[in-house]
Amino acid sequence: MFHEIPGRVLEVMEELEDEDRRDRLDGTPQLERLRQVPPETGQFLALLCASAPAGSVIEIGTSAGYSALWLALACRARQRQLTTFEILPAKASRARTTFERAGVGDVVGLVNGDFLDHAQSLGDVGFCFLDAEKNVYGACIDAVVPNLVPGGLLVADNVISHHDELESVVDAVRRDARVDAVVVPIGRGELVARRV
Numbered sequence: 001m002f003h004e005i006p007g008r009v010l011e012v013m014e015e016l017e018d019e020d021r022r023d024r025l026d027g028t029p030q031l032e033r034l035r036q037v038p039p040e041t042g043q044f045l046a047l048l049c050a051s052a053p054a055g056s057v058i059e060i061g062t063s064a065g066y067s068a069l070w071l072a073l074a075c076r077a078r079q080r081q082l083t084t085f086e087i088l089p090a091k092a093s094r095a096r097t098t099f100e101r102a103g104v105g106d107v108v109g110l111v112n113g114d115f116l117d118h119a120q121s122l123g124d125v126g127f128c129f130l131d132a133e134k135n136v137y138g139a140c141i142d143a144v145v146p147n148l149v150p151g152g153l154l155v156a157d158n159v160i161s162h163h164d165e166l167e168s169v170v171d172a173v174r175r176d177a178r179v180d181a182v183v184v185p186i187g188r189g190e191l192v193a194r195r196v
């Protein structure tokens, strides 16, 4: 997977990494910033996604599509499809350009809308990456966990960087007997929950 990243995927990834780095330094307003995961988190996501059981692969919070590119590598390796949800039309439009330029349109489907409006029709989920606004984490997790297949994985970003905001959500997942969960200190801190 990592040894065969197509040149056009690498090129778009590097451009997004540069833009995200600039965003964090130059005071770009939050709504316009990419706010994407760092490369090591992208690799971690791809490894977990490639190891996930059958079921749909979803992402909540696309931004310009950087983490989705990592997940697309895993989906291509496993002949699976990613569905990624983005609420903001401007970000969804950026992501569409990203996927087209990187040549991953065959494995990535983008939904421009609020994930919670689609949560009723999820079906079986094998892998979910949650990276939206922190105030919807609880509702997203409540929607996804019942749909995880046995062994299915839910990964949530920012649980260390936003510890205070997310502490009660993380505690609730740790207490939830339907999943085994750990916090992994990679990037901004990933909560990894596996359906028992």
Ligand SMILES: C[S@@+](CC[C@H](N)C(=O)[O-])C[C@H]1O[C@@H](n2cnc3c(N)ncnc32)[C@H](O)[C@@H]1O
Pocket (backbone or CB within 6 Å): 034, 035, 036, 037, 060, 061, 062, 063, 064, 065, 066, 067, 068, 085, 086, 087, 088, 091, 113, 114, 115, 116, 131, 132, 133, 136
């Ligand atoms: C931190 S950024 C995602 C970064 C992206 N995962 C990456 O690493 O490249 C969060 C994104 O989630 C989107 N978002 C927030 N709430 C959402 C919701 N309820 N449904 C879908 N997208 C949402 C925001 O508009 C924003 O673009």
